[in-house]
Amino acid sequence: MKYFLKSKSSLKTNFPKKLLLWNYWDHEHIVGTHFKHYKKVNIIYEDNKTCLSERLAKLPYIPFYIKTTDFAILLNGSQMVVYHYALFNLLFCKQTFYFEEDNKGYCKVTRIDYLEVPRFLTILQPFFDKIMRKWFIDVWKEDMPMRKRRLRVWKLGFNDFRGIDYVNNPAEKKFTKPMRPYKLELPIAKITHEKNTKSGKVFLRKIEKSKHIGYGLPKL
Amino acid sequence: MQKKLIGTLNELNKHKQFSRWVNDHDILVFLNKNKVKAISNICPHFGGPVGYHEITEVNGEKVFTCLWHNLQFNVDNGVCTLHKNLKLREYEVIIDSDNIFVYVN
Numbered sequence: 001m002k003y004f005l006k007s008k009s010s011l012k013t014n015f016p017k018k019l020l021l022w023n024y025w026d027h028e029h030i031v032g033t034h035f036k037h038y039k040k041v042n043i044i045y046e047d048n049k050t051c052l053s054e055r056l057a058k059l060p061y062i063p064f065y066i067k068t069t070d071f072a073i074l075l076n077g078s079q080m081v082v083y084h085y086a087l088f089n090l091l092f093c094k095q096t097f098y099f100e101e102d103n104k105g106y107c108k109v110t111r112i113d114y115l116e117v118p119r120f121l122t123i124l125q126p127f128f129d130k131i132m133r134k135w136f137i138d139v140w141k142e143d144m145p146m147r148k149r150r151l152r153v154w155k156l157g158f159n160d161f162r163g164i165d166y167v168n169n170p171a172e173k174k175f176t177k178p179m180r181p182y183k184l185e186l187p188i189a190k191i192t193h194e195k196n197t198k199s200g201k202v203f204l205r206k207i208e209k210s211k212h213i214g215y216g217l218p219k220l
Numbered sequence: 221m222q223k224k225l226i227g228t229l230n231e232l233n234k235h236k237q238f239s240r241w242v243n244d245h246d247i248l249v250f251l252n253k254n255k256v257k258a259i260s261n262i263c264p265h266f267g268g269p270v271g272y273h274e275i276t277e278v279n280g281e282k283v284f285t286c287l288w289h290n291l292q293f294n295v296d297n298g299v300c301t302l303h304k305n306l307k308l309r310e311y312e313v314i315i316d317s318d319n320i321f322v323y324v325n
């Protein structure tokens with residue numbers, strides 16, 4: 001018989017589902033936006049429904065980096081599952097994500113985590129729950145400004161790998177079209193990797209400790 | 221083109237750099253070689269904030285590192301160090317007593 005520790009986290013957003021999926025399938029942002037938790041990601045294989053990667057990650061309360069092998073599958077437009085293996089496959093964790101969009105185009109994200117353990121370690125359930133909930137919140141706090149900004153630039157006519165035309169070229173007219181439905185094409189094209197090796201695309205953290213002023217000063 | 225207030229020298233001295241949205245432009249203001257410069261803060265990759273982190277030096281080159289996926293941009297010319305075709309727009313700056321103005325379309 002198999003024993004699992006379990007944790008469930010859930011939060012609502014005012015973003016469209018496709019934008020949230022963009023965020024989750026933009027695997028390379030973990031060494032940027034989440035530079036405090038990840039220092040390397042190697043994307044070994046990716047297509048429009050799956051991604052196999054290796055990551056160096058630091059979890060809350062654990063003072064060292066753990067190398068994980070992660071296999072993400074988009075089961076359908078509203079559900080994805082990620083299998084994580086670590087410590088020479090001794091550690092196995094499964095995360096299921098549910099994306100529920102309401103009729104206003106707002107979406108709720110629910111993540112359920114399972115960690116396989118021997119029976120005597122089931123006493124760690126409260127600790128596991130605490131780590132996973134904290135991780136969910138910590139990462140969420142870093143993702144929310146990213147999602148907000150992504151939607152803002154999208155509304156202003158942003159094109160990936162090009163930017164906003166009226167910003168790049170002062171002679172261009174402002175983008176005045178009504179809200180375009182958010183578009184998502186998977187896999188997300190990659191241009192920010194350090195190396196393209198036989199075993200994948202390697203993305204490295206460039207800022208370890210940030211002296212920062214953040215997303216910007218408030219409006220005047 | 222319109223002349224718009226983006227901030228003050230006081231803010232610049234305090235933070236060494238800052239960004240702010242003005243007229244649907246997100247503009248990064250910083251000191252470079254004793255001159256106040258303003259460039260776009262919108263990374264042409266996916267729209268991330270170019271000026272989130274402070275300027276760092278990489279192989280003798282001063283760069284901004286975009287928060288989201290680490291593309292780096294030279295502070296002198298706004299050109300991406302990895303993809304030279306990606307370049308941040310520079311805005312004209314006017315200083316009037318403590319105020320910093322930029323020209324935006």
Ligand code: FES
Binds near residue numbers: 268287288289
């Ligand atoms: S958005 Fe700037 S590096 Fe991706």
Ligand SMILES: [Fe+2]
Binds near residue numbers: 023029034139142143
């Ligand atoms: Fe994220």
